[in-house]
Amino acid sequence: MGRDRGGIVGWGLARLIGAGMNFRQINGRAALADDLLRLGLHDLHVALGGKMVPFAGYEMPVQYPAGVMKEHLHTRTAAGLFDVSHMGQVILRPKASYEAVALAFEALMPVDVLGLAQGRQRYGMFTNETGGILDDLMFANRGDHIFVVVNAACKTADIAHMTAHLSAVAEVVAVTDRGLLALQGPQAEAALARLVSGVAAMRFMDVAVLPWGGVDLWISRSGYTGEDGFEISVPNAQAEALARALLDQPEVMPIGLGARDSLRLEAGLCLYGHDIDTTTSPVEAGLVWAIQKARKAGGARAGGFPGAERILHELAHGPARLRVGLRPEGRAPMREHTDLYAADATPVGQVTSGGFGPSQEAPIAMGYVATAYAATGTRLEGEVRGKRLPLTVADMPFQPTTYKR
Amino acid sequence: MKYTKEHEWLRVEGDLVVVGITEHAATALGDVVFVELPEVETVVAEGDEVCVIESVKAASDILAPVDGEIVAVNEKLVDNPSLVNEDPLGAAWFFKMKIDDLSVLDELMDEDEYNDLIG
Numbered sequence: 001m002g003r004d005r006g007g008i009v010g011w012g013l014a015r016l017i018g019a020g021m022n023f024r025q026i027n028g029r030a031a032l033a034d035d036l037l038r039l040g041l042h043d044l045h046v047a048l049g050g051k052m053v054p055f056a057g058y059e060m061p062v063q064y065p066a067g068v069m070k071e072h073l074h075t076r077t078a079a080g081l082f083d084v085s086h087m088g089q090v091i092l093r094p095k096a097s098y099e100a101v102a103l104a105f106e107a108l109m110p111v112d113v114l115g116l117a118q119g120r121q122r123y124g125m126f127t128n129e130t131g132g133i134l135d136d137l138m139f140a141n142r143g144d145h146i147f148v149v150v151n152a153a154c155k156t157a158d159i160a161h162m163t164a165h166l167s168a169v170a171e172v173v174a175v176t177d178r179g180l181l182a183l184q185g186p187q188a189e190a191a192l193a194r195l196v197s198g199v200a201a202m203r204f205m206d207v208a209v210l211p212w213g214g215v216d217l218w219i220s221r222s223g224y225t226g227e228d229g230f231e232i233s234v235p236n237a238q239a240e241a242l243a244r245a246l247l248d249q250p251e252v253m254p255i256g257l258g259a260r261d262s263l264r265l266e267a268g269l270c271l272y273g274h275d276i277d278t279t280t281s282p283v284e285a286g287l288v289w290a291i292q293k294a295r296k297a298g299g300a301r302a303g304g305f306p307g308a309e310r311i312l313h314e315l316a317h318g319p320a321r322l323r324v325g326l327r328p329e330g331r332a333p334m335r336e337h338t339d340l341y342a343a344d345a346t347p348v349g350q351v352t353s354g355g356f357g358p359s360q361e362a363p364i365a366m367g368y369v370a371t372a373y374a375a376t377g378t379r380l381e382g383e384v385r386g387k388r389l390p391l392t393v394a395d396m397p398f399q400p401t402t403y404k405r
Numbered sequence: 406m407k408y409t410k411e412h413e414w415l416r417v418e419g420d421l422v423v424v425g426i427t428e429h430a431a432t433a434l435g436d437v438v439f440v441e442l443p444e445v446e447t448v449v450a451e452g453d454e455v456c457v458i459e460s461v462k463a464a465s466d467i468l469a470p471v472d473g474e475i476v477a478v479n480e481k482l483v484d485n486p487s488l489v490n491e492d493p494l495g496a497a498w499f500f501k502m503k504i505d506d507l508s509v510l511d512e513l514m515d516e517d518e519y520n521d522l523i524g
Contacts, residue, residue, distance in 0.1 A: 068461040069436035258435075258462055331439050331483070333459050356438040356461050363439070385441075385457065 056152035080255035088155030112292035131307030179239035184229030187251035226267025268396025283314035408519035473504035
């Protein structure tokens, strides 16, 4: 799950140009270096020339010397290595039965947990009582327990949420002794297969425990770039060695959070805190694909999750607004918070993520618009620096995905 | 060549001043993907936002370094924003200004002073 990114890009630059070029910080927030935590690969990032910026309370690399554009394009054509160790890894270990934990976990999400087969991973989201989204996440059925990966910025709240609601049936264990790497791109399989046998046989959203260098890697065939690839949980003590071994592969280069953001935007994937939050429902967010039949009206375990009333109502009758893809017609990127208007100047919504898509070679964005304006091809205007510029509602993903299904 | 604290360079060309951004600024910005130029014949005051420059990472403004009138803009940047990264000190000039008194440039930094600033 790539999530967590959008905001940081302005800071790197403001920090870079200490003397203060007039950078308009995009979603920027000041953070004191003293408050920031460092993760296991910090020294490696610095050695690789990474520009370290504050992100979700951690110092993380926003880019390496190659720059966002090259890093992005390399991931789409070869393989990129991302450090996502700031994300939360959590184990839900049953006190009695797996089924009891699956059912309790289901009570927090409009998602079918019980029906997820062993060795498989699924996307989900915690909802609140008003049908908004507390966080989005990945969870996997690992036979005798559930493994969950949540966003860095939300992980403390998520762990408290799970502890409060699952403790009767599960031990909620924050995994703090492991880092998380993502290897993404069409050559990710070839690079990883040279180090770890068994990965080539995995399909999209499979999970497996595979040995490397005397330790167990927890691998999923997934990611958040729209490309085929893997996420690899590795013990902290071996994380740098694994990262170096992957970087030694000819296909692989290190990729910062800047390119992770442009990659996920091209893939049409939501960034928590920007494209989805406590006010947006999964239906408005276009995440209906993540709500399986079992949890919808008429399903085996319909409803029974926080905000079910709103979410089931929106599933039946349609939401008032929808997250859509947006293609500005000119070259000017339309960033987050750009106001959107219909041709007759009616305000219809706002951009939630936007920028330049390096593989699209054009500005792209996503945002929420009133449902009447959400049809693909609808022409709208976005206000950029006081000027109304044309854009068109577009299908997502902007960039075709290449998952190995 | 003269420099401003806003990371612009100024070069005198006859009775005009040519303005661009420094290599340091271009590197810091990263890959430039969009440039918006001012209208020719705009009269500007020092500190006015006259250009918009956006990279994949961020948006920023270029400020008028001195009072004057914009007399020419580099349209090539609109079609090929990456020129800013390729040749920031040469082909990627942004605009030319007519100013009343070239002596105001004496107040700006020379190359050594600018290098000290970016240290």
